[in-house]
Every structure is written in C-alpha cells, then in structure tokens.
Amino acid sequence: MNVAMNPAPAAARRSPIHDALEARGAEWRDVNGTTFAVRLRDEPAGDDIPAAALCDLSGLNQLGVKGPDAANWLSTAGVDVPADLYESRPLPSGGRVVRFGAHEFFLEDGIAGSKASELSEQLGFGAEQVYRVEHQDATFLLTGPRSLDVMAQTCGIDFREANGGRAIFTRVAGVSCALLPETIADQQAFRLWLDPSYAPYLWEELVVIVESLGGHVVGAGRLFPDLPA
Template identity: 45%
Template sequence: MNRSERVSTRQSPLQFLAAGAVATNRVVGLADLSLLEKWGAKGPGAASWLAERGVEVPQSIYASRPLPEGGLVVRVGSDEFFLEAGQLDQSLASFGELVPASADFTPVIREDAALRITGRGSLDLFAQTCGHPLQQSPMDQIIFTRVAGVSCGILPQSSGDELQYRVWFDPSYAVYLGEALLQIASELDNAASEPSV
C-alpha cells in the first residue's frame, strides 16, 4: 500500500471536545489535535538519521523546530526525539518503515493525546491546574509538568500576537483531562461574560 492509499482508522480520545472547542472569541479555546501523526526516535543514531531526511534537529534538550512540511520536532532527551506532523502532512506515517533493522536507534510509536490551548485565559486555566509558572517559560521549549495531576508535555508557542500552548499526554487520561479543562474553560468564559458589579 503506498502512502496515498493509507486510510486512517484512528479515532481521537478527545473527539468529544469538537462540538464546543472551535468557537472563536472564547476566553480559552481547546482544540483537539490528537489525530495528527506522531512518531518518536530514540538512540545515538536518531539525530543523524533525521537530519538525512531534512529534519532540522534541535541542538539543545527540550528545544523544538518546525518540520519542513508543517508540524514540529522536539528533542525530549539527549538522543530522543518526538515528531508531530502538520495538519496536511502524512509523511511521518511511513517513517517507521524507513528505519533499517541495523539502525542504531529505536523507532517509537507515539499515540499521545494532543491539545492546543489558546485564548487570553490560557494562563488562568493553567494557574488552576498546573504548579509550574508557565508565564515565565520560554517559547518553543517543551516543559514536562503536570496538569490536573496528569503528566504532560507543554510547548508554549506564539502565533501572531497570541500565545498558544501545545499539550501532549497519555491518551488513557484524555477523557478525564479533556473534561476537566473544558469545565474550567467554560467557567472562565462564564465569568468573563458576567456583567461586573
């Protein structure tokens, strides 16, 4: 089967967010990005193998770089990388098949749940759920911390004038964490829409 014939049967563990997550003018916006292709590589040869495929490998641990066709690559350890494709890019789906058996690194299957959190209330959302002060964190550097008790990787990014936070976590926590964040986001929306006394 070539790449164009691939039909994804994956379902997002956060698909219940879709109904209310894309509205604009919200204090906090939650977007489910779990269906973007993800892939990992771990081992001493991972960086050079990725570079041979045109991936600009971040030099420092926890740094990230954009992929040529959208998406991003994050260095999550000295010899460990996490890659996520852009919305129209399926190239990562075949990365695992390109790795020769003799390679001195291990391809890692990644099925993380993924969120994009946007809006002026994003930091208020994290202030209620995360013990790490994200407002002091540099852009494009992943932070491993906990959100509502769930271990997450959080990548602060700037998109135009607005900050956004990419969040990855184990999919078994997707329903719990998605519902918890959605509830807090709704409360922040409601609080913002109430007339001040």
C-alpha cells in the same frame, strides 16, 4: 524478520476523546488521512477566539525515535535536528520536531504536513540503533487571553519565566504532560501532549475550567481557518 506489505488500506484512526467530541455534535473532516472535528455544535458563531478556547488536535501524525543513532538517522532523512534538550524546530511541510532526551526525538506533523508519517513508514519496525517510540499522544491546544488562567488552575509552572519554543515536562491536573507554549493568531497558546489513556480525564477537567472562565470548546476550524477541505 520479514514484513509482508499489506494490500489493505491503513486502519482508521480515532481521537482518544472521540466520544466526548461526538457528544458535542462534532463535524468530522478527513484531512490528509487524519480525521478532525472541525466544528462543534455549541461553538459560538463567528471567527473570534473566545476568552479561553480548548481544541482537540489528536489526529496529527506523530513519530518518536530513540537510540544512539536517532539524531543521525533524522538528519540524514532531511530533518533539522534540535541541538538542545527540549528545543523545538520546524519540520519541512509543517509541524515540529522536539528533542525529548539526549537521544530521543518527537515529531508531529502539522495539519497538512507529512514528514512524520513518511519517516514512520521509512522506519517500519525499526532500524539499527534507532528504535521507534510509539507515540499516540493526545494533542490538546489551549489558547485565548484567559488560557494562562486555565493553566494557573492546573499547572505549577511560572509561564512568565518559561523560554519560548521549549517543551516543558510537567504535570497538568495531576497528569504528566509535555507542554509547548506557542503563539497562534497573535494569542498565547499552549500545546499539550499526553498519554492517550489519560486524555478523556484531562479533557473533562480542562473543559470544566475553560467553561467556568467564560471560554469554549472549539473545533479545529476555528484555530486553523485554512484547513483544506
């Protein structure tokens, strides 16, 4: 199957909750070909992270690969392939790769990263025994001292007993998610990946709970102050 190269620029990408952010007066900024809401109109002033902070990072480049040769293909391409199921390892130039299955991997670039998008180009429409898993996941970040209380209202996992750096496949407010507990600016944080068709619903539910606990929806700039201009 021939694939002609397209001379036109790549199509613009939009967060699945673009409209909800626009309604909050988002300041949009293009970083590395991806658009982020760096600040929202009603965000509290200053740099502090609120009691609970909810942030949309849905522009990050993602790639899924699955198949008997997937691990090999990644390794050859310079990726530190996680050995254990659900283990997360860093990608060169920022971001992470997580093992989602015996033969399945999920890559997400950091804000300034490019490995996932390079590999996506390289993969094209697919290779032998390595198949593209289309990933257009919404990425939500929840952090702050009360982030655990937000999770307690939506998710039945005991996070005190959760292994750091391991993805957890579970349900949040009734929606299947992959969850990665992490630390951001010394605070406990939760990264949620989910099917984008559920993103507007889950976002609204999380916003209500976050705000009821005295938290705020924030732009990406609050959590990543060195966002390139």
